[in-house]
Amino acid sequence: MESDVELLGVVDVTDPQELPAGGFSSWLQSTRSAQAGDVGADVPCAGCNACCKASYFIHIRPDETEALALIPEALLFAAPSLPKGNVLMGFDEHGHCPMLIDDACSIYEHRPITCRRFDCRVFPAAGIAASEDHTALITQRARRWKFGYPSEGDRDQHTAVRAAAKFLTKHAECFPNGVPNNSTQLAILAIKVHEVFLEYQDKSGKPERLPPDLEVAQAIIDASERFEARVKSS
Numbered sequence: 001m002e003s004d005v006e007l008l009g010v011v012d013v014t015d016p017q018e019l020p021a022g023g024f025s026s027w028l029q030s031t032r033s034a035q036a037g038d039v040g041a042d043v044p045c046a047g048c049n050a051c052c053k054a055s056y057f058i059h060i061r062p063d064e065t066e067a068l069a070l071i072p073e074a075l076l077f078a079a080p081s082l083p084k085g086n087v088l089m090g091f092d093e094h095g096h097c098p099m100l101i102d103d104a105c106s107i108y109e110h111r112p113i114t115c116r117r118f119d120c121r122v123f124p125a126a127g128i129a130a131s132e133d134h135t136a137l138i139t140q141r142a143r144r145w146k147f148g149y150p151s152e153g154d155r156d157q158h159t160a161v162r163a164a165a166k167f168l169t170k171h172a173e174c175f176p177n178g179v180p181n182n183s184t185q186l187a188i189l190a191i192k193v194h195e196v197f198l199e200y201q202d203k204s205g206k207p208e209r210l211p212p213d214l215e216v217a218q219a220i221i222d223a224s225e226r227f228e229a230r231v232k233s234s
Contacts, residue, residue, distance in 0.1 A: 021121050021145040024154040031191060036230050043119045050137035051118050055095035057088045059114045066110040095134045121145050126165035126187035160197040165190035174217035193223040
């Protein structure tokens with residue numbers, strides 16, 4: 001059974017109005033560090049509000065006091081399966097964040113960590129599209145990003161991330177607990193485990209013949225567990 005995440009073309013995923021996404025290796029390192037909790041994340045929105053209009057529930061932690069002080073309590077509800085004090089903020093009938101006023105975030109300087117960490121560059125990085133409902137604006141934005149490759153290592157790492165996303169999508173049945181159906185989570189997982197596919201690249205950066213699918217899947221599971229152990233220790 002394959003995941004229903006839409007794969008984009010590996011060669012051309014941008015439109016004519018390209019946006020510079022930065023050098024790939026530098027972006028990858030900072031993204032992995034943010035996911036591991038080693039450093040804070042604060043992705044600049046630069047006037048984009050696509051994710052604010054995507055029917056997303058926003059998780060807010062109890063220690064995010066500045067954000068909580070600015071959001072009306074009526075807009076918040078307890079986050080299921082999380083410790084007391086963790087809350088979610090929903091969206092209006094149009095799928096818009098209720099704190100989006102006059103097409104701009106009314107609490108931008110104090111927006112939740114969930115918002116600060118959302119980076120639609122994960123989609124062109126992994127070669128997949130945001131596949132959930134109401135994400136057309138995010139997909140449009142994501143298609144415009146273009147990464148730079150200051151070295152062959154940058155290109156090799158990008159190839160590895162996309163290879164990881166492709167394997168996860170095409171071989172979901174090899175994973176006992178399945179793979180994420182959420183496209184954002186799938187892209188982030190590919191970023192976390194991409195080093196598995198770096199090991200399978202030849203000297204030109206092209207993927208060599210892979211071991212049996214179940215062996216690759218186990219290597220991915222092991223890499224994911226190592227990354228999550230790093231998160232818990234940070």
